[in-house]
Amino acid sequence: MRHFGRGFGVANFAVLAVLLMTTAGSSQDKPTKTEEDGKWMDAEGSPTYNIAADGKVDWYTYSGFRRYHSECHVCHGPEGEGSTYAPALIESLKTMKYPEFMNIVASGRTIQRPDKTSVMPALGDNVNVMCYLDDIFVYLKARADGALPRGTRPERSGEKPEAAAKNEKSCMGN
Ligand code: HEC
Secondary structure, eight states: OOOOHHHHHHHHHHHHHHHHHHHHHHHHHHHHOOEETTTTOOTOOOOOOOOOTTOBHHHHHHHHHHHHEEEEHHHOGGGOOSSSOOOOOHHTTTOOOOHHHHHHHHHOOEEOOOOOOEOOOOTTOHHHHHHTHHHHHHHHHHHHTTOOTTTTTOOOSSSOHHOOOOHHHHHHTO
16 A cells, blocks of 8 residues: 655645536536426537436426337337337437437438348328427437436426427427
8 A cells, every 4th residue: 555645635635626626617617408498408409308306307308208119119129229120219319419310200211231221211290209309309318318227217307398288289280
């Protein structure tokens, strides 16, 4: 074991304290996500998730969990983890941004491989997907970031926001 003089220990502590203060300061200066009517946006203006200290998620993340499992799960596997048929979206969303995600889901995409043709169907006409695309995106983003560990059944932190109900109604055409 190495022995440090008392002076070293104190100096070390001072450095640590400065580091801690710097980190705390910079995280406040960084543009972070914002919330409006229960919906969270990141600094780039793309929808994102919010998870409270008690582990409960915002409405959109909760809704996305449910929509994902009714519309995408059959091909992309439970909790976005992929299948032999379609890629793991929790890997894709580590780098894929919202506009690209939206494009692929709405317009579909075909990838030709030597051994097989891989087809993501165009879902742009499916209101059960398109009216909840932000929801599905933020759920998958939370999974991709590791904020929602595998096997978590998300609990929502509050009631459905009025804005969500309104948008849903007009999007579904009622
Ligand atoms: C009928 C099966 C099927 C369904 C249903 C389906 N997908 Fe796909 N998806 C695929 C296949 C196969 C691919 C890989 C081929 C490709 O990217 O063109 C893919 C690719 C993707 C990609 C690109 C991934 C990457 O890493 O490039 C995204 C994003 C995606 N799907 C999102 C979704 C979402 C969101 C849903 C549900 C709303 C969904 N998919 C439903 C089969 C499906």
